[in-house]
Amino acid sequence: MAAATPTPTPAIVLIGHGMVGQRYLEALAERGATATHRITVLCEEPRPAYDRVHLTSYFSGSTPEDLSLTPAGFMEQHGIELHLGDPAESIDRDARTVTSRSGRVIPYDVLVLATGSQPFVPPVPGKDAPGCFVYRTIEDLLAIEDYARTRTSGAVVGGGLLGLEAAGALSGLGLATRVVEFAPRLMPVQVDEGGGAALLRTVESMGLTVHTGVGTQEVLTGSDGSVTGMRLSDGSTVDADLVVFSAGVRPRDHLARASGLTVGERGGIGVDARCRTSDPRVYAIGECALAVDGRVYGLVGPGYEMAETAAEDLLGRDKEFTGADLSTKLKLLGVDVASFGDAHGTAPDSLDVVYSDSRSGVYKKLVVSPAGVLLGGVLVGDAEAYGLLRPLTGSVPPVSPDRLVLPAGLGAPVALGPSALPDSAVICSCHNVTKKEITACATLPEVKRCTKAGTGCGSCVKTIGLLLPAATDRGLCGCFPFTRAELYEIVRTRRLTSFEQLLDGHGREKARGGNGCEVCKPTVGSIIASLAPTLGASGYVLDGEQAALQDTNDHFLANLQRNGSYSVVPRIPGGEITPDKLIVIGEVARDFGLYTKITGGQRIDLFGAGVDQLPQIWARLVEAGFESGHAYGKALRTVKSCVGRSWCRYGVQDSVRMAIDLELRYRGLRAPHKLKSAVSGCARECAEAQSKDFGVIATAQGWNLYVGGNGGASPRHADLLAQDLSDAELVRLIDRFLMFYIRTADRLERTSTWLDRLEGGLDHLREVIVYDSLGLCAELEALMADHVAHYRDEWAETLRDPERLRRFVSFVNAPGAPDPTVKFVPERDQVKPDLAVLDIRPLEAVGGTR
Amino acid sequence: MTVELLAPEGWLTVCELSALTPGRGVAVLLPDGSQAAVFLTRSGSAYAIDNRDPFTGAAVLSRGLIGCADGRPFVASPLLKQRFDLGSGRCLDDGEAAVRTYPVRTAVTSAAVA
Numbered sequence: 001m002a003a004a005t006p007t008p009t010p011a012i013v014l015i016g017h018g019m020v021g022q023r024y025l026e027a028l029a030e031r032g033a034t035a036t037h038r039i040t041v042l043c044e045e046p047r048p049a050y051d052r053v054h055l056t057s058y059f060s061g062s063t064p065e066d067l068s069l070t071p072a073g074f075m076e077q078h079g080i081e082l083h084l085g086d087p088a089e090s091i092d093r094d095a096r097t098v099t100s101r102s103g104r105v106i107p108y109d110v111l112v113l114a115t116g117s118q119p120f121v122p123p124v125p126g127k128d129a130p131g132c133f134v135y136r137t138i139e140d141l142l143a144i145e146d147y148a149r150t151r152t153s154g155a156v157v158g159g160g161l162l163g164l165e166a167a168g169a170l171s172g173l174g175l176a177t178r179v180v181e182f183a184p185r186l187m188p189v190q191v192d193e194g195g196g197a198a199l200l201r202t203v204e205s206m207g208l209t210v211h212t213g214v215g216t217q218e219v220l221t222g223s224d225g226s227v228t229g230m231r232l233s234d235g236s237t238v239d240a241d242l243v244v245f246s247a248g249v250r251p252r253d254h255l256a257r258a259s260g261l262t263v264g265e266r267g268g269i270g271v272d273a274r275c276r277t278s279d280p281r282v283y284a285i286g287e288c289a290l291a292v293d294g295r296v297y298g299l300v301g302p303g304y305e306m307a308e309t310a311a312e313d314l315l316g317r318d319k320e321f322t323g324a325d326l327s328t329k330l331k332l333l334g335v336d337v338a339s340f341g342d343a344h345g346t347a348p349d350s351l352d353v354v355y356s357d358s359r360s361g362v363y364k365k366l367v368v369s370p371a372g373v374l375l376g377g378v379l380v381g382d383a384e385a386y387g388l389l390r391p392l393t394g395s396v397p398p399v400s401p402d403r404l405v406l407p408a409g410l411g412a413p414v415a416l417g418p419s420a421l422p423d424s425a426v427i428c429s430c431h432n433v434t435k436k437e438i439t440a441c442a443t444l445p446e447v448k449r450c451t452k453a454g455t456g457c458g459s460c461v462k463t464i465g466l467l468l469p470a471a472t473d474r475g476l477c478g479c480f481p482f483t484r485a486e487l488y489e490i491v492r493t494r495r496l497t498s499f500e501q502l503l504d505g506h507g508r509e510k511a512r513g514g515n516g517c518e519v520c521k522p523t524v525g526s527i528i529a530s531l532a533p534t535l536g537a538s539g540y541v542l543d544g545e546q547a548a549l550q551d552t553n554d555h556f557l558a559n560l561q562r563n564g565s566y567s568v569v570p571r572i573p574g575g576e577i578t579p580d581k582l583i584v585i586g587e588v589a590r591d592f593g594l595y596t597k598i599t600g601g602q603r604i605d606l607f608g609a610g611v612d613q614l615p616q617i618w619a620r621l622v623e624a625g626f627e628s629g630h631a632y633g634k635a636l637r638t639v640k641s642c643v644g645r646s647w648c649r650y651g652v653q654d655s656v657r658m659a660i661d662l663e664l665r666y667r668g669l670r671a672p673h674k675l676k677s678a679v680s681g682c683a684r685e686c687a688e689a690q691s692k693d694f695g696v697i698a699t700a701q702g703w704n705l706y707v708g709g710n711g712g713a714s715p716r717h718a719d720l721l722a723q724d725l726s727d728a729e730l731v732r733l734i735d736r737f738l739m740f741y742i743r744t745a746d747r748l749e750r751t752s753t754w755l756d757r758l759e760g761g762l763d764h765l766r767e768v769i770v771y772d773s774l775g776l777c778a779e780l781e782a783l784m785a786d787h788v789a790h791y792r793d794e795w796a797e798t799l800r801d802p803e804r805l806r807r808f809v810s811f812v813n814a815p816g817a818p819d820p821t822v823k824f825v826p827e828r829d830q831v832k833p834d835l836a837v838l839d840i841r842p843l844e845a846v847g848g849t850r
Numbered sequence: 851m852t853v854e855l856l857a858p859e860g861w862l863t864v865c866e867l868s869a870l871t872p873g874r875g876v877a878v879l880l881p882d883g884s885q886a887a888v889f890l891t892r893s894g895s896a897y898a899i900d901n902r903d904p905f906t907g908a909a910v911l912s913r914g915l916i917g918c919a920d921g922r923p924f925v926a927s928p929l930l931k932q933r934f935d936l937g938s939g940r941c942l943d944d945g946e947a948a949v950r951t952y953p954v955r956t957a958v959t960s961a962a963v964a
Contacts, residue, residue: 479917514918518917518931548916806869810879812865813865817879819909
């Protein structure tokens, strides 16, 4: 025992720095054990612990840094020695040393194995050919991404959780993707037959090909030895330029095995309830360990609990890990999938309650005992209820099970809130946090800080939000007691065209007669602008009192940059531009000394214009036929497109033409936040439409419309709203969608968060704008028709009117004098702001305060 | 009627009062090369503060939005949104930061309003 041979500073060696390894280090740090122990970590990968659960988000824009789980300075702060890229090679339990690949020999008093697992690659011929990959580390992803660049098709062996993640990633890389699953359905471990069928339909509708009930017999290779396809167990062959093996994982127990520790018959380092191996100086935690209940847990929640257990045991405290809940909820290829408790109904006499709607790919099954106790369930396509159902598992739900699976709108709505849960219900299963612990906190950040709930897989965050005390005042700001949506209704029904009327008539008592504030003024400005044609107000956002409401960007019809200069973005509809227009942009940039950069939205941004230069720049651009790109406004930005059928051998529709039509239709539309869109000409989705507020993907029959997508800081895949639409149907549906969003969203709420918040979610949205359940559609369409009919280019209007041009001076008392603080220095053959003129504190010390 | 600002060199004519939009500001170049931001509130009061945003160094405060907090007018920097009280120059979001203020008057009444 470690305690029997006292050392001044006992040495801990941790082998493996994955999610569980890092959690173990944090658990030690939280308990002060990093101060009393010398800790060395050997890590095989070239980077410290990162979030493997969300690995696929790398392909939707997360950087390896975003995925990192190791806070900057953590190792230094706690005196932990971390060796990256230097895995342990052997353990000498007699000498109590670990030898690493680079030859380090590190003595230990306590050894912790957190070596994780490795992908299982079936022993088929060709499995090692160039073009075969596994899907486990960031390095694997980088290799796949690199290889896929020049390839067009891919296959994934394994249709489980990780296999579908990998398939989504390949599809996202533009490869025609197929999935080969040995079991008769997708995700055989988590979902039952019905759930698998719902999942299959949805996955196929995304353009993926699925083979179930067949195995992989051989990886076929071409003359250069690289992958060309696969032979399946039914004798058929399929083409594939690359193959990803994702057919399960195996515990990495080789070090334990070689050093004579007890290892399970089917792998996994045997541990007791305190996570000790057969050598009491050695712990094993996470996916490499075979828990006392005879299972290997491949989920992060149980891994974290083992890490806590091992840390507590080190300090001589009582804590046991005897097994864990295998419940999961995740979004695969944009489809919600959840399973919890006894999902397969293995308990004797268990009964099912099933709701299945193959039209919308929704499948829900609850397993109950004859006495009505909820035992488990499977949710596919709509896993909204997971947060409530999982904690109810093991009890008799307060309403009958059929009402728990029926969608809102069918039958009586279920008023089953988290308030129905008992205090002891576990809300966060990753960190084992109960409702009682959560309700002791006041805010979500406090919950995360004090209990860690919501910081693992994140699936409980929504439920936590419902458990916390609701903010009693939903008002927009200190000036109005109403939400943005309520203000919209007031403006619309009272036909108000002035901020002052609204503030004095509907503002809070103390705010009436005042100036409003920086929150409500642009919000109301946007509402009035959205409704202007309908209200008979001026559509020009800078007329009269409207001028005082706009943020500086709208006020100068350009984007303010850090040194007080502005950037200019001309509209390039659909990203299509003639050589002549391209030359004009180049000439303007050259003549005004502007820094030019291609944007993510297929446009060109020109930086470094002084306020007084804006009209001159735009005079040139307008003359060449350019219009405002509204990059400065909470308005439609761009509709990206791929080149589509006209050129691309895969294209099935003219995506460029549709993108231009949509961009011209919705240009200038003021909204609660910016709006982005894209049109892809085939299911390869090169325009990334599923990351947009509204995205369109061509099908052989027409267009599929996706809504509520987002990139940026909180990426969200868009939801499929409707399929195979004609041009006219598509436009009508987008008209309704946008106007319904503008009408009901909160201030600065993107469509993604709006849709997540919308009561009833996507189903409700579909009811309202596809089936017109509220009888609103005619009005929404009329509002959009008004917008389209009254659109004017703001810059052309501005240039026409000397009154409007008056504001474009740096100094009211010295028109023509440029701002002396706007200076530039050279960088990479262009310019950048000269910050030395500004004499500022370092940027780190600044940061927005509100 | 003109708006005047008291610079170290004496009263400086800024512009015609009618050139100001209630709820917005303008930038003024001062004789020493520094800049002031002059605002007109809804009630017709004029204020002047330093145009330089101390958080970013950029001369942009004149382009911020005016609002009211507890009945006192403020401007929110258009860059990182910190608010500055127009009367005192104090930053409402950071006790350490402040900008200087300038007395302002309209020429006909010759009455200082700030």
